[in-house]
Amino acid sequence: MMNLNMVAPPEQSNMRILVTGGAGFIGSHLVDKLMENEKNEVIVVDNYFTGSKDNLRKWIGHPRFELIRHDVTEPLLVEVDQIYHLACPASPIFYKHNPVKTIKTNVIGTLNMLGLAKRVGARILLTSTSEVYGDPLIHPQPETYWGNVNPIGVRSCYDEGKRVAETLMFDYHRQHGIEIRIARIFNTYGPRMNIDDGRVVSNFIAQALRGEPLTVQKPGTQTRSFCFVSDMVDGLIRLMEGENTGPINIGNPGEFTMLELAETVKELINPKVEIKMVENTPDDPRQRKPDITKAKELLGWEPKVKLRDGLPLMEEDFRLRLGVSKEN
Numbered sequence: 001m002m003n004l005n006m007v008a009p010p011e012q013s014n015m016r017i018l019v020t021g022g023a024g025f026i027g028s029h030l031v032d033k034l035m036e037n038e039k040n041e042v043i044v045v046d047n048y049f050t051g052s053k054d055n056l057r058k059w060i061g062h063p064r065f066e067l068i069r070h071d072v073t074e075p076l077l078v079e080v081d082q083i084y085h086l087a088c089p090a091s092p093i094f095y096k097h098n099p100v101k102t103i104k105t106n107v108i109g110t111l112n113m114l115g116l117a118k119r120v121g122a123r124i125l126l127t128s129t130s131e132v133y134g135d136p137l138i139h140p141q142p143e144t145y146w147g148n149v150n151p152i153g154v155r156s157c158y159d160e161g162k163r164v165a166e167t168l169m170f171d172y173h174r175q176h177g178i179e180i181r182i183a184r185i186f187n188t189y190g191p192r193m194n195i196d197d198g199r200v201v202s203n204f205i206a207q208a209l210r211g212e213p214l215t216v217q218k219p220g221t222q223t224r225s226f227c228f229v230s231d232m233v234d235g236l237i238r239l240m241e242g243e244n245t246g247p248i249n250i251g252n253p254g255e256f257t258m259l260e261l262a263e264t265v266k267e268l269i270n271p272k273v274e275i276k277m278v279e280n281t282p283d284d285p286r287q288r289k290p291d292i293t294k295a296k297e298l299l300g301w302e303p304k305v306k307l308r309d310g311l312p313l314m315e316e317d318f319r320l321r322l323g324v325s326k327e328n
């Protein structure tokens with residue numbers, strides 16, 4: 001007869017965490033970090049529009065991990081304690097590809113996740129965006145700035161969509177007492193970005209490795225502030241675990257023009273490539289830099305990885321995936 005005292009108890013998890021969009025770039029890095037804690041059980045839902053199972057390869061089959069193909073525009077019922085709601089195409093070429101679907105994902109998807117949070121009593125964090133500031137007239141951008149957003153432009157499905165998502169979060173908080181957290185994420189980069197994602201850092205690195213010209217969209221003087229993904233994940237977890245609803249800017253205040261970024265990628269990765277000026281798309285914000293005073297004070301968070309240190313880490317990952325060795 002089996003001695004029951006010898007049987008190991010089933011693994012107990014203290015926290016069951018849902019990550020929507022967990023097969024994407026930031027989501028999969030967040031999952032890696034959450035899975036490091038043996039008390040966490042992680043459930044990912046994703047429709048694989050821009051994400052991939054490959055990003056979660058190492059967790060598939062793990063007893064504390066579950067992956068569900070699901071579109072957040074449809075209702076979902078799972079018993080969870082926390083929800084990191086990331087599901088949404090993030091690169092302009094993808095969110096503009098099917099703008100109606102993008103706004104549905106932001107509005108109906110967020111409504112569904114808030115309904116779930118209300119039903120099961122979970123805390124929910126939304127990954128909003130610096131795009132809620134539009135083409136900002138205040139620089140750098142503090143959270144108190146209401147933004148300068150075109151409501152009918154080609155980017156509106158994304159930036160207005162995220163603004164409505166923030167409104168829904170606060171209305172559920174005020175009306176139903178849901179515990180909410182809102183992160184306003186500024187341009188984040190790192191390993192695992194889709195090679196043909198279309199965002200500027202992944203474009204320049206892939207172009208440099210393929211020996212193609214770096215396509216700087218005009219005028220090239222527009223600025224962005226780039227945050228490495230490990231810093232971002234650290235900030236998101238601190239926000240979720242802390243006491244403040246936000247919105248809180250999470251980003252790296254190091255600001256660069258797109259021409260400066262191209263020069264840096266050229267210098268670090270392939271000094272032989274050309275820099276080519278190409279046409280831009282409408283409503284491209286002219287400047288963007290986070291004021292992170294609130295994140296420092298309320299979360300004790302600030303980014304650690306400088307652009308020049310983060311780019312080589314991404315280069316390494318892109319070389320492997322593109323099959324381009326260092327000697328070429």
Ligand SMILES: NC(=O)c1ccc[n+]([C@@H]2O[C@H](COP(=O)([O-])OP(=O)(O)OC[C@H]3O[C@@H](n4cnc5c(N)ncnc54)[C@H](O)[C@@H]3O)[C@@H](O)[C@H]2O)c1
Pocket residue numbers: 020021022023024025026027045046047048049050051052070071072073085086087088089090091105109127128129130184185186187188189
């Ligand atoms: N990376 C950045 O610079 C940045 C900046 C600001 C905000 N954000 C936000 O962070 C989140 C993650 O961005 P990312 O850079 O990892 O992008 P990503 O495209 O790699 O990830 C998005 C994920 O959401 C999934 N998804 C999209 N629509 C879905 C739907 N309807 N149902 C289920 N899954 C869906 C995609 O398949 C993908 O796995 C997004 O909400 C984005 O708006 C990102």
Ligand SMILES: O=C(O)[C@H]1O[C@H](OP(=O)(O)OP(=O)(O)OC[C@H]2O[C@@H](n3ccc(=O)[nH]c3=O)[C@H](O)[C@@H]2O)[C@H](O)[C@@H](O)[C@@H]1O
Pocket residue numbers: 090091092129130131185186187188198199200201203204215216217218222224258280281284285
């Ligand atoms: O951080 C944010 O809040 C948002 O930033 C990005 O938006 P954007 O800054 O326009 O991202 P990119 O497409 O990477 O463009 C950045 C800049 O690079 C320029 N660019 C882009 C691609 C390229 O090949 N060359 C180039 O010069 C664009 O014109 C733009 O000025 C993404 O839309 C979202 O992931 C995110 O929500």
